[in-house]
Amino acid sequence: MTILVAMDSFKGSLSSFMANQAVREGIHLIDPSEHVHTATVADGGEGTIEALRHPFQLRLDKYPVLNALGSLKEATYGFNLSTKIAVIEVAEVCGLPEIPVHLRDPIHATTFGVGQLILVAIAKGATHLYIGLGGSATTDGGFGMLRALGVRFFDESEEEILDTGLLHHIHRIDETDMHASLEGCSFTIICDVENPFFGKEGAAHIYGPQKGADGEEVQLLDVGLRCMAASILTSKQLDLQQIVGSGAAGGLGGAFAAFLDGKFVSGAGLILEANDIRKMDKPFTLMFSGEGKIDAQTLKGKLPMSIARMGSAQGVPVILLGEALRSLQMN
Structure with missing residues (x-):
């Protein structure tokens, strides 16, 4: 099982790298044998x-x-x-x-x-x-x-x-x-x-x-x-x-x-492309992404949504993590 962790920064508290490490550590608390690939990402803002x-x-x-x-x-x-x-x-x-x-x-x-x-x-x-x-x-x-x-x-x-x-x-x-x-x-x-x-x-x-x-x-x-x-x-x-x-x-x-x-x-597109995340040799079986606040803006092409779309296209489940969750309307 190969898991992708590509967290955007949580403004004012966690960088992308720090958020990735926190999720990686959480996964390994459950199963230390899981292979976790982390990617430092951003969508034009911090990081x-x-x-x-x-x-x-x-x-x-x-x-x-x-x-x-x-x-x-x-x-x-x-x-x-x-x-x-x-x-x-x-x-x-x-x-x-x-x-x-x-x-x-x-x-x-x-x-x-x-x-x-x-x-x-x-x-x-x-x-x-x-x-x-x-x-x-x-x-x-x-x-x-x-x-x-x-x-x-x-x-x-x-x-x-x-x-x-x-x-x-x-x-x-x-x-x-x-x-x-x-x-x-x-x-x-x-x-x-x-x-x-x-x-x-x-x-x-x-x-x-x-x-x-x-x-x-x-x-x-x-x-x-x-x-x-x-x-x-x-x-x-x-x-x-x-x-x-x-x-x-x-x-x-x-x-x-x-x-x-x-x-x-x-x-999101530039950074995913530059880091070859879409071209990884091994297919992912699970993906994590997220940012400080998951809301309507997240759905308008921000990085976590780009990860979600990538997972959907590959038939891979995606989990988005956020410090706060506002009401969302998914089409």
């Missing part, structure tokens, strides 16, 4: 670098950047000099779990550090950057990241906007001073979220409350995203609402699509 470290042969580097609150922190990214591939996790730069609940500031939280880390990776020689979206404390539509990359924002009076809290005043966007080093670089956006940029199913309404936004703040954030999207539509003739996943990581997905020609890929 993405570690999940791609072996298949991409990444070396880990650290660099000081600004976190979501504008404080300096050491952020880890993965880099392979020979392939010129870099992997950056948004959660590693401006992640929600590292911000104490009483300090969360959804109106002013910034992605500036993401832009800083992109420039660091490019300066090291990276030309193909994988960006894991997920787990961010931000809803700035990529405003901070774009400013770090040289993009400038102006209001109707042609005053430059420097504060994330003023997104609702955006009237014009100027790309003239974008860093020349970005030319020739490609961006693969690792994302399993399908939300649009703004609106009732958008970044602010769906994810703002878990980042600390109250009802009034959600409305303000959504207006800011609408203003940003309108300016992008005017200047680039690109409708972010038509891009699946543009609302990921507080709208960061839309910024990558509009300004860096980011190409979206399924995080």
